[in-house]
Amino acid sequence: GVARSTVLIDPRGKVARVWPSVKAKGHAEQVLAEYPQEWQEEYRRLSDWVFELAARYGDQVLIKVIDPQSPEGLFKSLRYRVRRYPTWIVDGKTRVAGWDRRALEAALDIACGTP
Secondary structure: OOOOOEEEEOOOOOEEEEEOOOOOOOHHHHHHOOOOHHHHHHHHHHHHHHHHHHHHHHHHOOOOOOOOOOHHHHHHHHHOOOOOOOEEEEOOOEEEEOOOHHHHHHHHHHHHOOO
C-alpha cells in the first residue's frame, strides 16, 4: 500500500507539523484547521469560487491553482506581473486581480465566446 504523510512548513521554512500515515478523506480539513482563521476563510472562499467556475464553464476552461511561493508560482508572478492574490490569467493574456467576480466572468465569457 501507499503510506501518505503531510508536512506543514511555516513561513520561515521550518517544519511546523507532521501528520504521519494519513487517509485522504477528510485530511484537507484537518490540515486547514491548523491555519489562522483568516487564511481558512480565504481558502474556502477561493475553493468555492473555483468549484463554481468549473461548474459554470465546464470543459471550456482549465483552472489551475498555483502556489505563489512555488518555483512555478514565482515564475508566473514575474511573467504576468502579479501583485495581488488571487490573480486569474485568462487565455494567457488577460489578467484579473482580486475578488472581482464580474470582471473575471466577463473575461472568461469573452475568451469562451459566450455572451
